[in-house]
Amino acid sequence: MNINNKYNQNLYLLLIFSFILRIVAVYFYGDTIIEYEWETLLRNFNEHGVLSLYSFNGKQIPSVFMPPLYILFLFILSFFSPENIELAKIVLAVQIILSTLSIFIFYKLCTIFFSKNWSIFISLLFSIFPLNIYTTTQISSITLQVLLLLFYLYLFFLLYKSNKNTYLYIFLFSIVSGMLMLLRGEFYLLFIISLLYLFIFKKLSFKKSIIIFLISLLVTSPYLIRNYFTFNEITLTKSIGFNLWKGNNSFATVEGSLSYEAHIKDNMFKKIDNLPKNNLFEIYRDDLFLSEGLKHIKDEPEIFIQRYIKRFLTFFYFNINSDYPNYYHPLFIIPVFLLSIFSTIGIWISLRKLNLENRYLLLHLFSIICIFSLFFILPRYKMMILPFQLIFANYFFIACLDKDNFVYKFFKFKK
Numbered sequence: 206m207n208i209n210n211k212y213n214q215n216l217y218l219l220l221i222f223s224f225i226l227r228i229v230a231v232y233f234y235g236d237t238i239i240e241y242e243w244e245t246l247l248r249n250f251n252e253h254g255v256l257s258l259y260s261f262n263g264k265q266i267p268s269v270f271m272p273p274l275y276i277l278f279l280f281i282l283s284f285f286s287p288e289n290i291e292l293a294k295i296v297l298a299v300q301i302i303l304s305t306l307s308i309f310i311f312y313k314l315c316t317i318f319f320s321k322n323w324s325i326f327i328s329l330l331f332s333i334f335p336l337n338i339y340t341t342t343q344i345s346s347i348t349l350q351v352l353l354l355l356f357y358l359y360l361f362f363l364l365y366k367s368n369k370n371t372y373l374y375i376f377l378f379s380i381v382s383g384m385l386m387l388l389r390g391e392f393y394l395l396f397i398i399s400l401l402y403l404f405i406f407k408k409l410s411f412k413k414s415i416i417i418f419l420i421s422l423l424v425t426s427p428y429l430i431r432n433y434f435t436f437n438e439i440t441l442t443k444s445i446g447f448n449l450w451k452g453n454n455s456f457a458t459v460e461g462s463l464s465y466e467a468h469i470k471d472n473m474f475k476k477i478d479n480l481p482k483n484n485l486f487e488i489y490r491d492d493l494f495l496s497e498g499l500k501h502i503k504d505e506p507e508i509f510i511q512r513y514i515k516r517f518l519t520f521f522y523f524n525i526n527s528d529y530p531n532y533y534h535p536l537f538i539i540p541v542f543l544l545s546i547f548s549t550i551g552i553w554i555s556l557r558k559l560n561l562e563n564r565y566l567l568l569h570l571f572s573i574i575c576i577f578s579l580f581f582i583l584p585r586y587k588m589m590i591l592p593f594q595l596i597f598a599n600y601f602f603i604a605c606l607d608k609d610n611f612v613y614k615f616f617k618f619k620k
Contacts, residue, residue, distance in 0.1 A: 323602075326602075455501065550601045
């Protein structure tokens with residue numbers, strides 16, 4: 206049998222298995238309705254043609270709280286969905302496809318670092334990781350985000366390794382970068398870090414760097430222009446103040462707090478009620494939260510530092526004091542615990558022979574953790590770093606089978 210055919214067959218079987226596994230998960234555990242901010246934004250966009258979370262005196266107030274890409278995703282699906290099929294079912298069906306596609310892209314990404322055999326193995330772990338399966342069943346932007354992030358990383362390394370025909374990679378990388386910024390407002394920081402990395406270590410020319418920046422800017426420009434004329438600000442989202450206060454108020458835990466007590470202590474209900482009820486309401490509201498959040502940090506810097514360290518460790522490892530429903534369910538906590546330990550050892554192994562590719566993965570991984578640790582850490586955020594941790598965990602698995610590796614010798618000695 207041709208060896209390439211064998212690998213292709215294994216890959217096809219993996220994708221088919223992953224697809225069926227997600228169908229079963231969605232059938233038993235899938236969301237049945239679109240709710241929370243997504244439902245409000247989608248309904249107002251369909252009925253009034255405005256992305257809006259609030260209305261005052263019968264007038265819809267434009268929103269800049271949530272990034273627009275997932276709402277656009279939901280709107281397109283609602284536009285083309287048959288009337289006799291519930292939109293939630295259509296969304297989950299598409300997310301099953303996107304999640305399966307992300308496994309294929311993850312496999313392609315892994316082949317940059319490992320053999321095809323090891324890439325199939327680690328892609329299988331990615332496929333069956335309970336959190337990855339669970340997020341597919343939820344109507345949330347995380348499935349689309351993981352797909353775009355993996356595609357972004359794959360294109361980054363294609364661009365990094367390529368010495369010719371780079372303009373196609375540049376174009377695709379720029380498009381995906383722009384889409385990620387429209388999906389996660391903070392992603393522009395990671396994009397700038399990546400662009401600087403290419404410029405410094407790949408010696409990417411200044412011309413090509415500017416092309417990447419301009420194309421990604423072109424992707425985001427319609428929304429940036431909308432926000433400038435609506436809110437008098439060039440911004441992708443306006444939620445940093447809300448997130449900072451949620452993660453740093455007096456009642457905040459690692460997972461933040463939006464409790465009634467937290468609002469009362471800072472007199473937030475009254476302060477929000479006194480804000481002008483015009484198109485700039487969300488701007489004023491977020492500025493208010495930002496002021497209160499910074500006040501907490503300034504008044505109690507030691508507590509902020511303690512919380513930051515706890516959030517950092519929670520993000521990479523797990524939360525030992527979580528109040529999140531079902532957080533300590535064995536199907537969630539055991540895989541997360543094992544992956545955290547294996548990836549830690551894998552990072553240690555990779556540091557012994559650190560190349561530029563692994564250095565970028567570490568830079569990207571810890572940049573995500575450092576940024577989000579300023580605010581709060583929810584269990585689903587683990588999906589943002591899951592691909593990185595699995596790649597580094599694979600170094601541990603490989604070392605365990607390598608008789609010349611110190612990890613193998615250590616475990617053999619312990620045995």
